[in-house]
Each structure stands twice: as structure tokens, then as C-alpha cells.
Amino acid sequence: MEKKSTTFTATHGVMTTEVGVISGELELLTTCDDSGMLSLKITYAGAKEWYTLPGKDYLLNDQRDHEVVHRMLASVLERP
Structure with missing residues (x-):
């Protein structure tokens, strides 16, 4: 699994x-497993609680x- x-x-x-807009x-944390399934998570920098981005089954x-x-x-989420 790659992160x-x-x-x-x-x-x-x-x-x-989970909480709407932050x-x-x-x-941003993305994880890709051996089958190519992609997981997308986000948190406030330094925080311990992670949230998921809307959508599912990213392959x-x-x-x-x-x-x-x-x-x-990451680039798209950062743009003004």
C-alpha cells in the first residue's frame, strides 16, 4: 500500500x-492499494482526526x- x-x-x-467545508x-493523504483502489483523506495540518472527500470507489x-x-x-484543492 502506497501513501x-x-x-x-x-x-x-x-x-x-463528515463535517462539510474546512x-x-x-x-491531503492519498492511499493506493495493490488493486489500484484510491482512498482520499484530509485533515487540518497537525490534527489527528481525518475526514474523507466526497465520492467513492476511485480506481x-x-x-x-x-x-x-x-x-x-493537491493543486486543485489549493487554488484560489
Whole structure:
């Protein structure tokens, strides 16, 4: 299982399933298992409680795409 993490600032906020929109300094965690299933989680930087991003069943056809998808998602969530 591969994990990628990025800290960024979300000025306009990020929607979560559990608590709605969160903003400020956030950490994105993506995990890709051996079958290509992708998990997307987010938290306030330094916090222990993680939230999920809306949606489900994210499947990568090629696990090597995990890095690209992670960077793309972090960039989109950070943009003003």
C-alpha cells in the first residue's frame, strides 16, 4: 500500500463528507492499494482526526498514476 501526503493552504475550503467545508492549512493523504483502489483523506495540518472527500470507489487503471493524481488533486484543492 502506497501513501502520499501534501500540506497546502485552502483559502476557499474543501468539502468533506463528515463535517462539510474546512479551510486553512490542510493535509491531503492519498492511499493506493495493490488493486489500484484510491482512498482520499484530509485533515487540518497537525490534527489527528481525518475526514474523507466526497465520492467513492476511485480506481486507478495503473498504480503508477497515484503520484500524478495526488499532485493534481493537491493543486486543485489549493487554488484560489
